[in-house]
Amino acid sequence: MEKNSCDYKKHKILVVEDEEDILRLLVFNLEKEGYKVVSSSNGAEALGIAIDTPPDLVILDIMLPEIDGLEVCRRLRSNALTVNVPILMLSARKEEFDKVLGLELGADDYMEKPFSVRELVARVRAMLRRQEQSRQPAAELSVDEQILKAGPIIIYPERHRVTVNGETRNLTHKEFLLLELLMSNPGRVLTRELLLDKVWGYEVEVDTRTVDVHIRYLRQKIESDPANPNFIETVRGVGYRFRDH
Numbered sequence: 001m002e003k004n005s006c007d008y009k010k011h012k013i014l015v016v017e018d019e020e021d022i023l024r025l026l027v028f029n030l031e032k033e034g035y036k037v038v039s040s041s042n043g044a045e046a047l048g049i050a051i052d053t054p055p056d057l058v059i060l061d062i063m064l065p066e067i068d069g070l071e072v073c074r075r076l077r078s079n080a081l082t083v084n085v086p087i088l089m090l091s092a093r094k095e096e097f098d099k100v101l102g103l104e105l106g107a108d109d110y111m112e113k114p115f116s117v118r119e120l121v122a123r124v125r126a127m128l129r130r131q132e133q134s135r136q137p138a139a140e141l142s143v144d145e146q147i148l149k150a151g152p153i154i155i156y157p158e159r160h161r162v163t164v165n166g167e168t169r170n171l172t173h174k175e176f177l178l179l180e181l182l183m184s185n186p187g188r189v190l191t192r193e194l195l196l197d198k199v200w201g202y203e204v205e206v207d208t209r210t211v212d213v214h215i216r217y218l219r220q221k222i223e224s225d226p227a228n229p230n231f232i233e234t235v236r237g238v239g240y241r242f243r244d245h
């Protein structure tokens with residue numbers, strides 16, 4: 001694969017939205033940006049499309065006919081073909097509940113309606129850029145790939161892969177970045193603000209609560225007892241520390 005092949009390849013974005021006006025607006029603006037856009041107005045159909053031909057990014061409304069966006073998100077995250085596809089959730093509802101639940105289910109970002117199309121396009125661009133940076137073609141893997149290891153946990157940064165006791169754990173992109181940051185700084189307290197800046201830097205709307213939600217989810221994936229974490233310690237009122245065993 002050529003190094004700069006992404007310059008020539010059009011990213012494919014799946015937009016799932018049942019409100020026709022919003023769908024049209026999104027498709028128009030994303031195509032104008034040069035993306036290839038596939039759209040669907042119902043959750044069940046969108047799941048089929050995403051699994052048959054995995055897109056590079058999904059924009060997912062929460063209120064959808066047949067299968068709602070939260071369930072679509074959950075299923076995309078539990079399928080190996082779509083586990084790492086960035087998901088931007090949209091919702092008309094203001095409840096914090098949706099936001100937290102969406103992020104817990106593995107969405108990478110969240111926007112409330114009404115949203116600014118310019119901001120949405122900027123976020124899409126940033127999400128795709130991050131995804132490109134984290135993706136390494138298999139052919140480029142070398143035997144001396146730098147790994148990060150702590151007890152049973154191993155991170156293969158180039159492969160964007162995490163194993164615990166030799167078993168692969170499916171982490172979302174954000175969870176991966178969080179774990180990588182923590183494990184690269186063993187014994188050091190990383191503040192919520194720092195984690196937020198490093199992992200979500202480009203997003204203005206997320207707050208430090210988001211960090212806590214992702215840490216909780218990350219612990220469920222890598223700790224044997226998430227309620228009594230052995231690796232990711234909470235430093236009350238400050239942030240988190242990866243315990244150097």
Ligand code: CA
Pocket residue numbers: 017018019061062063064
């Ligand atoms: Ca809707």
